[in-house]
Amino acid sequence: MSSCNKENLQPSEQNVGHWPEETATSRPWSRWWWMGSAVDKENLNYLLGEYKKAGIGGLEIAPIYGAKGFENRFLDYLSPQWTEMLHYSIKKADSLGMEIDLTQGTGWPFGGKMVSPEMAAKKMLVQEYAYSASDGVDRPVLIEEDEIKGEVHYLHSLMAFQDGVKAQNITKYVKEDGSVDWDEKGKWKLIAIFETQTGQKVKRAAPGGEGYTLDHFSEKAVKQYLGYFDNALSGDFPDIRAFYNDSFEVYGADFTEDFFNFFERRRGYDLRNHLDQLNTEEGYRLKSDYRETISEMLLENFTKQWSIWAKGHGKQTKNQAHGSPGNLLDLYAAVSIPEGETFGSSYFPIPAIRRDSSDIRNVDPDPIMLKFASSAAHIKGNNLVSTETFTWLGEHFKSSFSQAKPELEQAFLAGVNHMFYHGITYSPKEVDFPGWLFYASLNLNTHNSLWPHLKGFNDYIQRVQSVLQAGKPDNELLVYWPVYDVWADPEGVGKTLTVHGIDEWLHPTPFYKAVKSLMDVGYGVDFISDELLKTLQVEGNSLTGPNEEFRSSAIVVPKTKFMPLATLKQVMDLSEQGAQVIFQEKPLDVPGFYKHASRRQTLDSLWKQINFKPFASGEVADYGKGRLLLTDEISSALAFLDVSREKLTDIGLKFVRRKLGEGKYYYLVNHTAKEIKSFVGLQTQGKTAVLMDPEQGTIGRAKSKYEQGKTEVAISLLPGQSIIVHVTNQEAENLPLWKYETTTPKVIDKESNWSLTFKSGGPVLPADVELATLKPWTAIEGEAYSDFSGQAVYESDFTLDKINGNAKYILSLGEVLESAKVWINEKEVGYAFSIPYRLDISGYVKKGENKVKVEVANLMANHVRYLDKNEIMWRNYHEINFVNIDYQPFDASGWKVMPSGLSGPVQIEIHD
Numbered sequence: 001m002s003s004c005n006k007e008n009l010q011p012s013e014q015n016v017g018h019w020p021e022e023t024a025t026s027r028p029w030s031r032w033w034w035m036g037s038a039v040d041k042e043n044l045n046y047l048l049g050e051y052k053k054a055g056i057g058g059l060e061i062a063p064i065y066g067a068k069g070f071e072n073r074f075l076d077y078l079s080p081q082w083t084e085m086l087h088y089s090i091k092k093a094d095s096l097g098m099e100i101d102l103t104q105g106t107g108w109p110f111g112g113k114m115v116s117p118e119m120a121a122k123k124m125l126v127q128e129y130a131y132s133a134s135d136g137v138d139r140p141v142l143i144e145e146d147e148i149k150g151e152v153h154y155l156h157s158l159m160a161f162q163d164g165v166k167a168q169n170i171t172k173y174v175k176e177d178g179s180v181d182w183d184e185k186g187k188w189k190l191i192a193i194f195e196t197q198t199g200q201k202v203k204r205a206a207p208g209g210e211g212y213t214l215d216h217f218s219e220k221a222v223k224q225y226l227g228y229f230d231n232a233l234s235g236d237f238p239d240i241r242a243f244y245n246d247s248f249e250v251y252g253a254d255f256t257e258d259f260f261n262f263f264e265r266r267r268g269y270d271l272r273n274h275l276d277q278l279n280t281e282e283g284y285r286l287k288s289d290y291r292e293t294i295s296e297m298l299l300e301n302f303t304k305q306w307s308i309w310a311k312g313h314g315k316q317t318k319n320q321a322h323g324s325p326g327n328l329l330d331l332y333a334a335v336s337i338p339e340g341e342t343f344g345s346s347y348f349p350i351p352a353i354r355r356d357s358s359d360i361r362n363v364d365p366d367p368i369m370l371k372f373a374s375s376a377a378h379i380k381g382n383n384l385v386s387t388e389t390f391t392w393l394g395e396h397f398k399s400s401f402s403q404a405k406p407e408l409e410q411a412f413l414a415g416v417n418h419m420f421y422h423g424i425t426y427s428p429k430e431v432d433f434p435g436w437l438f439y440a441s442l443n444l445n446t447h448n449s450l451w452p453h454l455k456g457f458n459d460y461i462q463r464v465q466s467v468l469q470a471g472k473p474d475n476e477l478l479v480y481w482p483v484y485d486v487w488a489d490p491e492g493v494g495k496t497l498t499v500h501g502i503d504e505w506l507h508p509t510p511f512y513k514a515v516k517s518l519m520d521v522g523y524g525v526d527f528i529s530d531e532l533l534k535t536l537q538v539e540g541n542s543l544t545g546p547n548e549e550f551r552s553s554a555i556v557v558p559k560t561k562f563m564p565l566a567t568l569k570q571v572m573d574l575s576e577q578g579a580q581v582i583f584q585e586k587p588l589d590v591p592g593f594y595k596h597a598s599r600r601q602t603l604d605s606l607w608k609q610i611n612f613k614p615f616a617s618g619e620v621a622d623y624g625k626g627r628l629l630l631t632d633e634i635s636s637a638l639a640f641l642d643v644s645r646e647k648l649t650d651i652g653l654k655f656v657r658r659k660l661g662e663g664k665y666y667y668l669v670n671h672t673a674k675e676i677k678s679f680v681g682l683q684t685q686g687k688t689a690v691l692m693d694p695e696q697g698t699i700g701r702a703k704s705k706y707e708q709g710k711t712e713v714a715i716s717l718l719p720g721q722s723i724i725v726h727v728t729n730q731e732a733e734n735l736p737l738w739k740y741e742t743t744t745p746k747v748i749d750k751e752s753n754w755s756l757t758f759k760s761g762g763p764v765l766p767a768d769v770e771l772a773t774l775k776p777w778t779a780i781e782g783e784a785y786s787d788f789s790g791q792a793v794y795e796s797d798f799t800l801d802k803i804n805g806n807a808k809y810i811l812s813l814g815e816v817l818e819s820a821k822v823w824i825n826e827k828e829v830g831y832a833f834s835i836p837y838r839l840d841i842s843g844y845v846k847k848g849e850n851k852v853k854v855e856v857a858n859l860m861a862n863h864v865r866y867l868d869k870n871e872i873m874w875r876n877y878h879e880i881n882f883v884n885i886d887y888q889p890f891d892a893s894g895w896k897v898m899p900s901g902l903s904g905p906v907q908i909e910i911h912d
Contacts, residue, residue, distance in 0.1 A: 016663075016728045017690060017699055017735040020466040024099045025384065027057025028461045030444065031423030035436045036066015036878070037206050038073035039085045043428045045092060050446050051424070052096040055458030059093065060101035060244050060318075060420060061086070063206035065879040067436050076208030077106050078232045090239050101242045101318060104229065106209025108246040111202040113211040114228040117151040119221035120212035121198045124156075124255035124493075126275070129190040131160065133183065140178025141192050149199025150212065156195040157260070159272050160188045167273040191275045198252040204879060216248070217256035217294060219301040226309045242316035242337060245306070247388075247499070248324035254294065254494035263293045268594045284490040285593040288562070291487040291495050292592070295326040303334045310336075318386060322369070323498045327483050329529035332376035339386040340370035340416065343499050345393050348406045349673040350719045350835055352815065355403070359395040361885055365407065366502055367414040368515055372481075374415025375526040378473040379535065381547030386418040387411050390442040395885045397434075397860040398898065399442050400818040401450065401457045401833040402720075408461070409669045409722060413656050415526075417468035419461060432874070433762055434860055434867075439880045443860070449761055449789040453819040453857045456831020463694040467667060467724055471660030475524030476643055478536075478543060478552045479515055480571075483529065484562035484591035510559035514584065514634060518556070521635060522645035524657060526552065530567045538577035541626065553643045554580040556634055563587035565603055572606070576624030582637045583630050615640060648680045653717075662686070663728035670717040677743075679705070679712040682725065688732045689713045692724040696830050696840055700738030716740055720835035739808035739842065745909040750774075750852070754796045756901075759855065761790010763866050776817055776901030778862070786897045789863035794854045794902045800910075803847050808911040813837040815903035816856060823853040841908075858900035861892065868893035 020026070030051075051059065063082075066074055075082040090100050105112055111120070125147055130138040143153050158180070160168045170190075173182040180190075200213045215221040264270050267289045274286055303326075307317045316336035321328045332338035344363035345355060374385040389408060393399045408419060427435035427445040435447035445451070486505050489495060497505055506512050518525050528536075535546045543552045555571065557563075568587060575581050586607055590599040610628055612619035618631025620640070629637045638645070646655060652672035658665040664684045670676050689704035689711055702725065703714035711727050754771040766777070766784040777785045777792055813820055813832055820832040824844035832839050867874050868891055875882035875890060884890045 016688065016726060016730040016732050019463055019692065019697065020470045022462060022466060024057040024097055025418060026462050026466040026469055027055055028419050028421060028458050028465070029058040029060065030056055030421035031388070032059035032061050033423055033425040033438045034061055034063040034206065035425060036070060036073065037063045037075040037077060037082055037085070038066055038070050039075065039089075039426055040073070041085070041088055043426070044085065044089055046429055047426060047446065048089070048092050048096060048098065052098060054451065054454045055462060056098065056424075057462075058099040058101065058241070059424070060103060061089065062103040062423070063106040063209060064204045064438070065107070065206060065877060068876045068878060074207045077112070077206050079208060082208070083233070083236075086238055087236065094239070099241045101244050102238065102240045104243045104245065105202065106206035107202045107204035109202070109213050109248065109250050110216070110225065110245065111211055111213035112205070112209045114225060115212045115214050115221070117197060117212065119215055119218065119224055120150060120152070121200055121215050121250050121253040122195050122255045122257070123198050123252045124259075125194040125196050127192045127194065129192065131180065131182075131188040131190050133185050137180045137190065141174050141180060141190070142178040143194045143196060147194075147196060150197025153194060153196035155192060156257075157193045157272050159191045159193075159275055160184070161191065161276040162186055162188050167276070169272065189276060193272070193275070195255060195257060198250070200251055200253075203249065213250055213253075215256055216250060216253070216302040217297040218258070219305065222302050222305050226306065237313055240315060242318045243306075243310050244318045245320065247320040247322050247341060248496065254325065256297065259293070259297070262297060263289070266293055266296060267592065274593065278493070282593065284488045285591070285596060287490070287493055288484060288487040289592045289594070290493060291325060292484075294494070295330075298324055298326040299330055299334060303331050307335055320388065321372070323496055325494055325496045327529055327531075328372045328497055329376050329481060329527060330531050332373050333380050333532060336382060337384045337386050337418065338373035338376050338382070339388060339420070340373040340411070341388040341391060341499055342370075342407055342411055343391045345403065346407060346410060348671050350406060350671060351673055353402060353406070353720070353835055354400070359398050359885065361392050363500060365410070366506075367410040368512065368519075369499060369502055369506065370411055370414035370416055371525070371527055375528065376532070378415065378475070378526050378550045379528060379532050379545045381545055381549035383469060384418045385416050386420055387416045388422045389419045391422045392440055392885060393442050396441045396443055396890065397864050397892070400859060401453070402818065402835050404442075404457070405460075405834040406671055406720065409671070412464055412468060412667060413654050413669060415473065415656065417465050419465070434864060434874060437875070437882070439877070439882055441885070449791065449860050449863070450819060450857050452791055453821055453831055453833060456819070456821065456833045459697070459831075460695050460833075463692075463697060464667060464722075464724070467665050467692075468656070468658060471658040471665065473526070473550045474657045474659040474664060475526050475550070476553045476645075477518060477523050477525050478528045478555045479511065479518070479525055480533070480555060480557045480560070481511055481527045481529055482558070482560040482562065484564070485509065485560060488562055488591060510584065514556065514558035518634065520649060522647055522649040523638070526550070528555070530564060533567060533570050533574075536574060538574055538579050541578050541580055543574065543579055554582060554638065554641055557581065557583045557587075559584045560587045562589050562591035563603070565590060565599055565606070568603060568606055572610070572623065572628070575626035575628050578625035580627050580641050581629070582634055583628065584632055584634065586630065644683050646683055648682070651676055651678065651680070653680065663726060663730070666725040666727070667722065668715065668717070668725060669722040670719055673719055675716070675718050677716045678714075680715045682711045682713060682727060684727050685709045685711055686727040686729045688728050688730060690726040690728065690732060690735065691738045692726060694722060694724060698840060699735065701732055701735045702738050703740070714740065718836045718838070739911070741808060741810065741909070742911045745810070745911045748798055748908040748910075750796060750798050750906040750908065751904060754794050757793045757795070758788065759791045759793055761788055762863055763787055774902060774904045774906060776899050776903050778897050778900045787862055787866040788900070789858055789860050791855055791857045792901065794856065795852070797849050797851050798908055799849050800845055800847055803845060804910070804912055806912070807842070808840060809842045809845050810909040810911065811839045811841045811852070812907045812909055813854065813902065814905045814907070817898075817900050817903060818859055819857045820902070821855040825851050854902055856900075856902050859898055861895060861898040862900060865892045865895045865897070
């Protein structure tokens, strides 16, 4: 199988003036929904070929429910027929230079018929009773009927509590009928712990994949689950790249049979003896210990066991840690490829970008959330950071490349470099429009009217990812994540850290505010956990990870209420070796319940060993070879430590930086409402600065200045544009100079005399028209035009009196609804798929008459509207069938017509 190993992702600086090598991994990947696993060799062969042409590098097979009427094609999961199709897909993908990942189960989360009730997800049910010697227990100790969700439930423990008396475990005195054969004086409060199934079954399961969700906290259950795959795939283990685990959506799971034993080994006491204190003033300490323990069980019993198992088969693991009740950083660090998720859509001030409130979810993705995944990868030295991208970006059939591009760029800026579309449905060639579709947008399949232009967007992604997979991450700071502050929440018992819950567990925290302020002023930031701190090494005043894949200049500890003694000792030890550490304030307390008073005393004593002295904005202490600072003004402290920031954020640019040999790549994005046109200072120095346009692939030497260890590069970016700057010590005299756009170009307006030809789409091809004035095709009278989704070609011509070889010729298309492919004089220029819809046509124009051809692809919305208005059945699926963005039954019949075509104004700009 084709290999995307680390070496071929590390181009030499000798490649200055060239894009890093294209690989399967540098191209975008996608989740590949196998609906009903109704796949066959003919369609697999055809579809994989189409995916390759569109620029897809790999696919993650995810079997789910199927379409009604096609049951005779369904293949049972892991059956010999299903496995044959899996192997065929892998072989075909390999022949095309593509790769395959595999979801380990169907739908999500892990589970299926191989999960017995005993091995299924469990929850802890707590019930209270009253007992007296005279009356006995007030009611039978039995699980309440409405709490029974599955097939297995039993009394795990019964504890007896009385003021001033040590708690007693009286489980052995409970009879089968729930009576308690116990004789003890006085009145007691009894607390019963029942272990019961959550009852959850696999969501969106494929045929043969139905069954209970796995108990992820049980070492025994996980081992049995993995063993099932050993047996099912034995003898011919599939040559996939990685196994994949989706976000932790195991609802209500918070317990497992061995929990209390595991807890006592780790925390030093039996939690059952303190159950009566859970809702008292000290209860948050018990809850913190509970949450830390369940996190360790998930990490060790599931994530690490799964990763070791996969490695034993020569496979990687790709995991979404969010949504779980665990320490996200440690969970991400335990796998080969940590994966984040973008859910919903963000607001961008980019002019003319469409974001209709009725077509979006009431959630804004936060790129800082993605940094949990990228930080873990950076510290562990894992090169790839993936993301499930564009989940519910917008309403079905209404999401464009221009909306997707800045959303993806936010992920790139957060450290993601291996994007996965969510997703592409396997849709047979013979199925009518709109093909087979997944219930959650983004909808990509070969029936999509935007599909013929997907390659343009994918080429952009490939170029960016080739750079972001090259070299090493290059961030200045490590910011400590105080997970114990999150775990000390007095509300509830279990606590899952979900993408949708960040307004509760992330946004209000000093950690988030510190991170955001540091990024806003131009610092590169990674997060670090208590465990990952233990893996750091010190070289001079710098910190490196276990594989020296990254280097950091300082650790920032934001305002932290709870810090383990071991963590403070580790931070001080690193400082003693030379590290520079900034505390926003003294850690106030230790987490957890066991002997917390004496541990807090030790924490205070340890802190007093630091001999702080005043400096301009706080206090500083020389500590061994390093320094410890105490100040609320983190930026001032970093300036004091001579840790420089990238000042380009002051003018609105966003960036991510990679180190390659002695040089550096900067990926710069303009998400503001205004053009950014100036010399931009970079915190690096080299002999050459090269500009690389990821949309068209053009490369040239930049105007630049070099002095005092810094580089200034001339940048010109309109809202929505991005550029890559490669600063290198290599000479690039043979590389052409970058052509900059002038402030006042000569402009040729091209608003009249266009022909419009309809190429492909439906429900019918409208008649071709001659346009005296340019306009969208939906502005032409007639339902054939308003109902049409597909591709149409606008053609015209323009005249140039002369050609200046030093000039830059730009075709500005104005408003495009939604994507354009351009030819000049019958030569393909490329795709204009996003705002500001401009292409450099310098190498394509000639003196005299020039022909311009613009193929426009619109959204699927108008065709789907036509189907629903005419009550033509197209959505007919098992299970969830098809829902809109608010999870209500989908109906497009009342939609307004989506404007489609080329609106303009179209101009040819000549920049002398």
